[in-house]
Amino acid sequence: MERGKQIYKLPEGWILEDLGNIAFINMGQSPPSSSYNYDRIGLPFYQGKSEFGDIYPIVEKYCSEPIKIVDSDDVLISVRAPIGPTNLVKDKSCIGRGLAGIKAFGGMSGKFLLYQLRVKVEELQEKGTGTTFKSISKSILEHSIFKIPPLNEQERIVSKIESLFSELDQAEKGLQKAKMQLKILRLTLLKSAFEGKLTEQWRKENNSESIEKLQNSIYKMRKQQFEDELALWKLEIDNWNKNGKKDKKPIKPKEPYSAPFISNKELKDLADIPNKWKWVKTSQIISIINNGYTPKSEFLGEGQGEIPFIKVYNLTFNGVLDFTINPTFIPKENHQLELKRSICQPGDVLINIVGPPLGKVSIVPETYREWNINQAIVLFRPNEYVLSKYISFYMQNSSTIQWLTDTAIGTAGQRNVKVSTCREIPIPLCPVEEQEKIIGILETKLSLKENLEKTIDSCIQTSNSLRQSILKNAFAGKLVPQDSLDKPASELLKQIKAEKETFLNKQIVSKQNAPKKIKKMSKALGIEEVLKNSTEPMSAKEVWQKSKHKDNIEDFYAELKELGDKVNEVKKGLESLLSLKQ
Structure with missing residues (x-):
């Protein structure tokens, strides 16, 4: 890739290579849903980005009949919407169709690939296909171009990234703590306001209207409002009578409800x-x-x-x-x-x-x-x-x-x-004057609090931008010094290809030696065949379980959609009954 090397302006000793030439890409596949469990039976099972942490995924469920397996230090990448998020496998696990596993060779660490993939998220997203939910294929991953420095330099790059990220992590923790303290401050301010603590000095300096007089003013106002509404209603009734009672009769206003005293x-x-x-x-x-x-x-x-x-x-x-x-x-x-x-x-x-x-x-x-x-x-x-x-x-x-x-x-x-x-x-x-004072104090203090929150959010956003800047510099050869004594990446590539070939050969032998599964003689039926064999309407769930799609609900609905007008669907409560149209 000499031409590509010129375009990318690679440092001395680096090479460009398709991901498929330096790693093994293992596209996930959904195992039988009956094998999912929360009892730690089998392997940890990951289905998508929702289970990802910062670096390592969070185990939520297990699978007793894994189909696609990834090993420790393999990279996980989300290949279905959202495309691009990555994590690192901690222990041997099973992956579903929303993920792909990427295994590095030649001593390359999973973290090196992980960090480089995090620079390529937008690039991969742009290559996604699909209408409702976009996804990327194995081919897109295989042909994604990666920068490969000498192995020792890779280790220095990962070490430097983690050192800088650790500093940013500490700074962000401080910012998040400050943000939490501001939330507590808001709660404390509101609590103090309605216990009279914010206006304690104001009351000492001001003689406001007595609360009894205020209550009496409120009572008179409410009484007057009701009398005005009643007078208006009487006029509306007079007009209604004059018009021959044609329209809807005006509703008589109710006297304002007043709850019992505390x-x-x-x-x-x-x-x-x-x-x-x-x-x-x-x-x-x-x-x-x-x-x-x-x-x-x-x-x-x-x-x-x-x-x-x-x-x-x-x-x-x-x-x-x-x-x-x-x-x-x-x-x-x-x-x-x-x-x-x-x-x-x-x-x-x-x-x-x-x-x-x-x-x-x-x-x-x-x-x-x-x-x-x-x-x-x-x-x-x-x-x-x-x-x-x-x-x-x-x-x-x-x-x-x-x-x-x-x-x-x-x-x-x-x-x-x-x-x-x-x-x-x-x-x-x-008193109203004190209400105004409380409002003024709260608005001033809460406005200051909101401005501080915006500053904190801006700092967190800056931190996120710095992370991307660090990664971009890392894979442009600008983050760590180069060492002329490092073996060039071209030598590493030979080792990678040899290890990958050995791995693939072992995979072939392993498959050949695997015990053959005894296939059931019963024919796998499509939806139309299942319905033909039934003399009465069947529930959608029953059709699914008896069809060849019993382990994949998405394929079941895809075939059902293709059948279109051939299938009659009748709702019975919350259940859908299916039958073939005659």
Whole structure:
């Protein structure tokens, strides 16, 4: 490869060679699914990137009837989406069709190949084929060009890479630790805020309105709001009567629900708060606490209507709504009729009531005048005495999230919070001026915390870029000094080819001496033949088990797709029954 050597500008003593000429590539194959187990019977079994660690894979399952086996120090590479991730085999193992094993010869270490493969990820991904899931073939791997330095230089390169990576690992550990401390700081700040500790000095310096007077103001406001709604309803009824009662009768507004006062027993489980504060329930100070409703699917879609429709995935854990994720809209007519009770306004506070995880909180922004929400979200409408950001920060507080988690119903797989429960969430009420002070302190400190997190993330990203830079320099001959006394790689190549030939010959002899498997006389049947032999419809699972594809579900569905209109499929509950069309 002299021409290639000029293109790649190789250092003295290096050579270029196809991977297939310096290593043995062992494409994985799925063993019988009946041989999979978690009881440590057989060999560790790896199927794909999901089991990869930083260098070595994590053993999750075993296989008692391995087909494709890899040895210690072989390289594992993911050949199906995602293409390119690599690991190193620690102990003799079995691999499935999502992986390939690469065995080095001539004293070359698996780590040397592993690190060089990590430089070639994008190159291999570009060569992937397939529509739904891309993959690479054995041929692509075999013809991938590798740079081969002298053996001693390879060892120096691996040693230097690991030394530099170790330094980066230590730095990243420190960054991750700092990031965790910032998360703890956030939790501590929110906890302190709603125990009155952040505004302790402020209270000493300011004489704010008494909590009793504040509660009385809230009561009067809620009463006035209800009277206004009642007066409006009466006008709507008059108009409805005048129009001959043609349209739907206006619904009479309900008097705002107010939960019972917090009992002494409940107070014992709540945090201590300043004397000028008071524990209340959300519905005692917030008039509107409603959940949403999901309209028919045909009314949902990007650009489908005029009103933005918020789903749980649009909520975040920091109070900011993210409507860039799959933005959905509904028609104005649905918004004003069946979804009227869940109309949202800018400033409303939203939380998710279906988890896990619970604890998503967002304030409705001013991007649109009106919004709506689905059934897994509850809205809290703030007022002049209970501020939007105060509610939002409180809902992000770990003790509030824990209270919601403890009162949720359902299984571990899904936890649901009732709307009625949301109306009884305990919340510390403090004067509006103090709410504003708390909000200001939290915004300042949390903004600083977020900026520090961004800096840390940037440093981690820089560290990742440095790793790639180290690898690129390593395989450009720029990482370690060369030694003129090293035997050139051309000499190493002779040894590699000799060892590989010996290995392949042993493979041939081993196969020849392997005990012959006694083949069953029964004919392996395709799906069509299985169905022909049956007098009645069969479950899809039964057809699969009786077909030649019983060890490979993917091939079963591939043949079923090819048969197309020949097969009749009928749903019976959760089961599919198959039969041949007459």
